[in-house]
Amino acid sequence: MAIRIQERFEVAAPPDQVWAYLVDPARVVRCLPGAELLETTDDGGFLGRMKVKVGPVTTAYRGTARFLEVDAERRRARLTGSGQETAGAGSARMTMASEVVELPGGRTEVRVDVEVDVVGKVVQFGRGLIEEVSRQLFHQFAECARATLEAAGAAPAEAHGTAAGPVAAPGGVAAGATEPGAGAAGAAPAEPGAAEPNGGSAAGGPGPAAAPAG
Numbered sequence: 001m002a003i004r005i006q007e008r009f010e011v012a013a014p015p016d017q018v019w020a021y022l023v024d025p026a027r028v029v030r031c032l033p034g035a036e037l038l039e040t041t042d043d044g045g046f047l048g049r050m051k052v053k054v055g056p057v058t059t060a061y062r063g064t065a066r067f068l069e070v071d072a073e074r075r076r077a078r079l080t081g082s083g084q085e086t087a088g089a090g091s092a093r094m095t096m097a098s099e100v101v102e103l104p105g106g107r108t109e110v111r112v113d114v115e116v117d118v119v120g121k122v123v124q125f126g127r128g129l130i131e132e133v134s135r136q137l138f139h140q141f142a143e144c145a146r147a148t149l150e151a152a153g154a155a156p157a158e159a160h161g162t163a164a165g166p167v168a169a170p171g172g173v174a175a176g177a178t179e180p181g182a183g184a185a186g187a188a189p190a191e192p193g194a195a196e197p198n199g200g201s202a203a204g205g206p207g208p209a210a211a212p213a214g
Contacts, residue, residue: 031144075100090120
């Protein structure tokens with residue numbers, strides 16, 4: 001069963017910072033529910049595993065992924081991956097194109113286009129549920145990535161304000177301080193269908209679609 005997911009999200013961080021994050025698998029995997037990076041191969045690929053829950057069934061995949069294209073100047077990348085079920089005959093293949101676009105006001109938009117081909121027991125639940133789970137996983141990834149990037153961007157500013165000493169600014173806000181709600185201070189609250197304690201990703205209500213190499 002082939003499905004396609006096209007999503008986008010905005011981040012209050014400069015594009016170069018967002019780009020550097022998205023092409024670093026060791027950082028990205030921390031925000032992918034149910035995913036684990038096992039190792040990086042000598043040829044530039046990476047090996048991982050991922051658990052995904054569709055309906056009442058939790059499926060674990062183990063596989064590899066690699067970048068087909070990394071265009072730093074245009075901030076575009078293409079990734080491909082494939083994986084096999086660890087306890088079954090099913091498989092999944094994925095190609096993902098991502099683009100980082102600079103927006104006014106120091107914000108950045110991430111655009112993702114994912115094509116996934118799934119074979120195995122999860123297909124019995126139908127295209128609608130699989131697409132919903134994929135979108136859920138993307139939204140969870142997006143919230144986590146946004147919180148991570150915005151917190152990283154806020155930290156240097158806070159450190160600078162502390163070193164220089166708070167200076168009263170018009171309106172009563174200290175210069176160099178961060179106003180309440182300006183930027184994420186930690187991981188965003190999990191949406192329905194967040195990663196289960198056992199590392200799986202639950203359906204109930206996606207970042208990239210469930211990458212088989214994760």
